[in-house]
Amino acid sequence: MKQLYCPWREKYSDDSSKIRQPDATETECVFCKQFKENNDKENFILKRYKHNVVILNKYPYNPGHLMVIPLLHTSDIDQLSPEERAELIELTSKASTLLREALHAQGMNIGMNLGTWGGAGIPSHIHMHVIPRYDRDTNFLTTVSGTRAISYDLHEIYEKLRPLFH
Numbered sequence: 001m002k003q004l005y006c007p008w009r010e011k012y013s014d015d016s017s018k019i020r021q022p023d024a025t026e027t028e029c030v031f032c033k034q035f036k037e038n039n040d041k042e043n044f045i046l047k048r049y050k051h052n053v054v055i056l057n058k059y060p061y062n063p064g065h066l067m068v069i070p071l072l073h074t075s076d077i078d079q080l081s082p083e084e085r086a087e088l089i090e091l092t093s094k095a096s097t098l099l100r101e102a103l104h105a106q107g108m109n110i111g112m113n114l115g116t117w118g119g120a121g122i123p124s125h126i127h128m129h130v131i132p133r134y135d136r137d138t139n140f141l142t143t144v145s146g147t148r149a150i151s152y153d154l155h156e157i158y159e160k161l162r163p164l165f166h
Contacts, residue, residue, distance in 0.1 A: 023124065024122075024123075024124035024125075025073075025124075026073040028124075029073055029122070029124055029125050030122060031053075031055075031069050031073075031122065031125045031127065032073050032125065034055070035048075035053060035071060041158070043055065044056035044057075044058060044154065044158050046066065046158070046161055046162050046165045047162070047165035047166070049087060049091060050087065051070060051071055051072070051080075051081075051083065051084040051087045051088070052068050052069060052070050052071060052084070052087050052088050052091055053068070053069050053071065054066060054067075054068055054069075054091055054095060054165055055067050055069060056154060056157065056158055056161070057129070058154070060131075060154070061109075061131050062131050062132055062133060062134065063103065063132065063134075063152035063157060064099050064102075064103045064105065064131075064132040064152075064157055064161070065129065065130070065131045065132070066095055066099075066129075066130050066161075067127045067128060067129055067130065068088055068091045068092050068095060068127065068128040068130065069125065069126075069127040069128075070084055070088060070125075070126060070127075072084060073124070073125055074125070074126060075114070075115065075120075075123055075124050075125065075126060076114075076126070077112070077114065077126055080126075088128060092110060092128050092130055094165075095130045095165075096108050096110065096130055098161065098164045098165070099130065099132040099161075100132070101164075102160055102161060102164055103132055103157070103160075103161075104134075105132030105133060105134060106133060106134055106135055107132075107133035107134075108130065108131065108132060108133060109129070109130075109131040109133060110128065110129065110130050110131070111128070111129055112126060112127065112128050112129070113129075114126065
């Protein structure tokens with residue numbers, strides 16, 4: 001794969017030395033830090049619920065890529081209570097519906113990467129990805145160079161989606 005210079009991701013890379021470790025604590029966790037802050041707009045938090053948070057991914061694979069993240073800091077889905085897991089799935093379903101309606105997504109990728117060896121970028125805190133897919137969202141740039149071009153502003157997507165989560 002070829003490399004694409006992305007200086008705007010430097011902060012994420014610098015902060016990831018510990019958060020990418022499977023044993024990162026709640027105080028080291030990027031998600032837990034955001035949940036404790038009172039700055040939902042800057043952190044792209046769309047809505048806080050009883051057990052989970054819906055948040056836009058700051059480094060999306062596609063426009064509208066969001067995550068449903070339990071408030072409980074855990075790397076193991078089995079540690080969630082039945083109520084926490086049920087809300088996680090209900091919010092995932094709701095997010096999928098809203099992305100189809102608001103952003104006209106034609107398809108959806110939904111899933112979790114559990115553990116470092118399962119591909120989790122932040123293995124210490126589980127999170128469900130909801131990635132909208134669009135006609136022709138893979139083009140020559142992706143095919144030839146393994147690079148994704150996101151042609152939508154994250155702030156605009158946030159403003160469009162935020163009022164839909166209630």
